[in-house]
Amino acid sequence: MxxxxxxxxxxxxxxxxxxxxxxxxxxxxxxxxxxxxxxxxxxxxxxxxxxxxxxxxxxxxxxxxxxxxxxxxxxxxxxxxxxxxxxxxxxxxxxxxxxxxNRDPSKPKHQQTVLVKQANGGFVVGFIMTETAPQPLLDALPEGDWVPVLFQLSYQMAGITSLVKRTDLIFVDWSFEEAMRFNLTAGISTSADVSATK
Structure with missing residues (x-):
């Protein structure tokens, strides 16, 4: 029931x-x-x-x-x-x-799903929204290939943007839309899709 x-x-x-x-x-x-x-x-x-x-x-x-x-x-x-x-x-x-x-579908999309390793050994799902960080930030950071990564907060449209070295990123073959849905619902949307098919 x-x-x-x-x-x-x-x-x-x-x-x-x-x-x-x-x-x-x-x-x-x-x-x-x-x-x-x-x-x-x-x-x-x-x-x-x-x-x-x-x-x-x-x-x-x-x-x-x-x-x-x-x-x-x-x-x-x-x-x-x-x-x-x-x-x-x-x-x-x-x-x-x-x-x-209003994104032009003919232009390549920069959004890329990535995993970033945390100090406790866990991983956080993030999104590369653009390939280049603003120049003032690059000037202030140590030398390296820094990338802006968005960490979406569950159940809200807000998120935290962090600058991460490209070498510290694990690129994931997962569409931006599906990964964003996963982050926004804290993974519940995936569970709901699975349970609905049973």
Whole structure:
């Protein structure tokens, strides 16, 4: 009885939460679009009209940013706003996350799963996110081939970036997505996949 309930929970809960998350996003964007329609004196046309309007406006913005004067103007506005420290921190973080979603699939991916040995003999799963560390850090470190390695914290998007010598890394033939899922759930996702197949 208990195992059946857990099996049902493990299969239904992720789907329910995912659908709820996407529905909440859809409803929020639809409400935003309807608010913009009301500002120009238009009433709600149909359910989803606001969402369609927001998607259309984002598409038009994408077209405009391909025009050099618009891109230059936006870049200038960004530079002016970046003078404010609080805005710089918040906007910079959001922009970096957005840029991760806009990776060019034709370009080689730098993310590599690695193992790093600890003082107690254990190993920690980490990720090489880029092949080169910033020059100020390289100038401050002893001579060697140093690589930035991200150690993801379980159950949160935060992590710790550590500089590790390349010779101290064990490269693992494991996809970034699967290894990230393993780290984020502390290995539970792998256990859930195995138990669901039994």
């Amino acid at each position: 208990k195992r059946t309930l857990i099996r049902g929970l493990l299969n239904v809960l992720p789907m329910a939460l995912s659908l709820w998350l996407f529905w909440s996003l859809f409803a929020s964007l639809d409400e935003l679009g309807n608010l913009m329609l009301s500002l120009i004196g238009q009433h709600k046309w149909f359910t989803g009209a606001g969402f369609v309007l927001v998607v259309l406006l984002v598409f038009i913005a994408g077209l405009l940013f391909s025009v050099s004067p618009i891109a230059w103007l936006w870049s200038w506005i960004e530079r002016q706003l970046m003078r404010f420290p609080l805005f710089k921190s918040v906007y910079g973080s959001i922009r970096d996350i957005a840029s991760l979603m």
